[in-house]
Amino acid sequence: MIAAVLSLTILGVFCGWLLGLAARYLRVETNPLNEELQQLLPGVNCGQCGFPGCAGAAEALASGKAPVTLCPPGGQPLVQALAAKLGVTVDAASGPPLLAHINEATCIGCAHCSPRCPTDAIIGASKQIHGVIQDACIGCGLCVEVCPTECLQLRPATLTLKTWYWPKPALSFGG
Amino acid sequence: MKLFDFWGGVHPAGHKHLSADQPIRIMPPPARLQIPLQQHTGLPALPVVKVGESVCKGQLLARGQGAVSASVHAPTSGTISAIGDFTAPHVSGLPLPTITLDSDGEDRWLDREPLPDPFALVPEQIAVHIAEAGIVGMGGANFPAALKLNKARQAKVHTLAVNGAECEPYMTCDDRLMRERAAGIVDGVRLMLYALQAPQAVIAIEDNKPDAIISMTAACHGDPQIRVVVVPSRYPAGSAKQLIQLLTGLETPAGGRGTDTGVLVHNVGTAYAVHRALRQAHPLISRIVTISGGAVAEPQNLEAPIGALVEDLLGFCGGVNGEIAKLLMGGPMMGQPLPSRQTPMVKGTNGVLALTAAEAQLTTPSPCIRCGRCVDACPMGLMPLEMSKRARHDDLDGALAFGLIDCISCGSCAYACPSHIPLVQYFEYARGALEAQERAEQKSKETRRLLEQRQARLARAEQAKVEAAAKRLAEKQRAKAAKAGVGVAA
Ligand code: SF4
Ligand code: SF4
Ligand code: SF4
Ligand code: SF4
Numbered sequence: 152m153i154a155a156v157l158s159l160t161i162l163g164v165f166c167g168w169l170l171g172l173a174a175r176y177l178r179v180e181t182n183p184l185n186e187e188l189q190q191l192l193p194g195v196n197c198g199q200c201g202f203p204g205c206a207g208a209a210e211a212l213a214s215g216k217a218p219v220t221l222c223p224p225g226g227q228p229l230v231q232a233l234a235a236k237l238g239v240t241v242d243a244a245s246g247p248p249l250l251a252h253i254n255e256a257t258c259i260g261c262a263h264c265s266p267r268c269p270t271d272a273i274i275g276a277s278k279q280i281h282g283v284i285q286d287a288c289i290g291c292g293l294c295v296e297v298c299p300t301e302c303l304q305l306r307p308a309t310l311t312l313k314t315w316y317w318p319k320p321a322l323s324f325g326g
Numbered sequence: 327m328k329l330f331d332f333w334g335g336v337h338p339a340g341h342k343h344l345s346a347d348q349p350i351r352i353m354p355p356p357a358r359l360q361i362p363l364q365q366h367t368g369l370p371a372l373p374v375v376k377v378g379e380s381v382c383k384g385q386l387l388a389r390g391q392g393a394v395s396a397s398v399h400a401p402t403s404g405t406i407s408a409i410g411d412f413t414a415p416h417v418s419g420l421p422l423p424t425i426t427l428d429s430d431g432e433d434r435w436l437d438r439e440p441l442p443d444p445f446a447l448v449p450e451q452i453a454v455h456i457a458e459a460g461i462v463g464m465g466g467a468n469f470p471a472a473l474k475l476n477k478a479r480q481a482k483v484h485t486l487a488v489n490g491a492e493c494e495p496y497m498t499c500d501d502r503l504m505r506e507r508a509a510g511i512v513d514g515v516r517l518m519l520y521a522l523q524a525p526q527a528v529i530a531i532e533d534n535k536p537d538a539i540i541s542m543t544a545a546c547h548g549d550p551q552i553r554v555v556v557v558p559s560r561y562p563a564g565s566a567k568q569l570i571q572l573l574t575g576l577e578t579p580a581g582g583r584g585t586d587t588g589v590l591v592h593n594v595g596t597a598y599a600v601h602r603a604l605r606q607a608h609p610l611i612s613r614i615v616t617i618s619g620g621a622v623a624e625p626q627n628l629e630a631p632i633g634a635l636v637e638d639l640l641g642f643c644g645g646v647n648g649e650i651a652k653l654l655m656g657g658p659m660m661g662q663p664l665p666s667r668q669t670p671m672v673k674g675t676n677g678v679l680a681l682t683a684a685e686a687q688l689t690t691p692s693p694c695i696r697c698g699r700c701v702d703a704c705p706m707g708l709m710p711l712e713m714s715k716r717a718r719h720d721d722l723d724g725a726l727a728f729g730l731i732d733c734i735s736c737g738s739c740a741y742a743c744p745s746h747i748p749l750v751q752y753f754e755y756a757r758g759a760l761e762a763q764e765r766a767e768q769k770s771k772e773t774r775r776l777l778e779q780r781q782a783r784l785a786r787a788e789q790a791k792v793e794a795a796a797k798r799l800a801e802k803q804r805a806k807a808a809k810a811g812v813g814v815a816a
Binding site for chain 1: 364414416417418420422691717718720747748751752754755757758759761762763765769770772773774776777779780
């Protein structure tokens, strides 16, 4: 009995030491810029950018392999923030953001969508019609993929008197 | 009284003769009124009536909610036929929550009990009555009047400036009100002074309204607290900050409020509404509105019920002649272009203009020649050409640095610009884009919080699972040990 305990303990200590050595000598150098970029990204790891999670995206950004517009959930503020960090210029204007919308007529209350939402924007219990809290939805589209009835769709956010503003005058000359 | 001067300004053609000489005509309520629940700065009012309910004239339809809001009353008697969305009197044509009232044609008042003597009340109570009557700034500011009075009393304002300057071209509703109902305005001014606990009021009128000056001077004759002051006609003399500068020589600090100078500005129409609310228990359900412009058959001023459609107003003035090149709510300098005639007038509507092509002067912009006329015209001492250039290149911070926040959107710069550059639209765009940016930043902050919250929740669930598994394991082992123990014992 004692021999068994001892041998396992020694094995454990040895493995720990090996891991410690590995951490010291085989460490991957992370770029401080990577970390900063990752701080800016939403951290949802939704994969929409085509890179393995936000860390992968940050790496691609840092090495110039991806444009600052890569992250749909981040929206325009993220584009601006990334552009500022990386010192690149982008066009500011873009359409209204996309938000998830549930068609109440066809929702079957399967509750597949709500657990996937990174911001808990979908409300509704099993066998009940679900709804999206527009203020919380970031339009990442993760819920859309799993909805079996296609009642969940991304739509441009509806304008209200609070969010509408005059468009920039379109003039035919430069200046 | 010694007058001071304000910087800049322009002299646009007045066009006031179109409507200035006809007396105010009272427009009976049309068959259907569309009464928006948000006719003021702040939160929309909450309906207190149901669809199908019949209401009396003056009855409360929706109550103001929260700190900044205003109540809405029935402009006539009839039945509530809908509570839903209806086109707002706004250039976007977007909807606002609206109560639809079908008139029964009787115009039957609610039982009213006017106060025996408002001056017997404490000042705060006057403000309460003003708030209950749903009164907002009627010069177009739309800010709840009672709130403005209360804040000014707390700020110990020393002068109430009553704005009868009416510097917008075409507009004559304040002029007619001062000519015809001077006594009511002066009574309203006295009530507001009492509510403010301020020692003096000056009524400012531009020198292009001699009849209004005569009737107002007569109405406040013998009152040591109230004086009429004649100001030169120059746009935008009727803008609060410029009026204060004219009267006191004080400039409102950048980003500050008018009351920082010790002066509170209220429109003559607001004073009249206060008089009616306290003396006749008459809530704000109608107002004087100028219907003018070359395309209107009979330009004039109407006392029209809130919620009447632009279509009805134009119809009551003999309809339109020929084609409307530009339909505006408000004056040509600061008015709101309307996409449709199917939109209601509201508490802050001072006029509806139907302009012909010749009046509207739809011009094509050309490049800036850096002539500096916009700089000379700006009453806020800004550099419109620099601000618009930055807005054009989406350099919003640059526009801010050139004083975007202080721009009062008066349109003097665009009026003066020989290249017809839509300067104000650039500023509105930049302001809107800045607000959108702020909202987006707020949202991404909120998103981060939600993400963290969710991650914490998932971690807790995971933790609970691990603990449950450990417990099960421990129990299993205990059971095993017990069995083994039994075995050993046996
Ligand atoms: S798109 Fe769907 S999953 Fe993504 S935030 Fe909106 S509701 Fe949630
Ligand atoms: S996945 Fe689709 S059908 Fe299922 S609850 Fe969500 S919205 Fe309704
Ligand atoms: S008035 Fe017009 S053309 Fe002249 S400097 Fe200003 S923006 Fe340029
Ligand atoms: S609109 Fe703004 S920038 Fe133009 S004149 Fe008026 S205050 Fe100055």
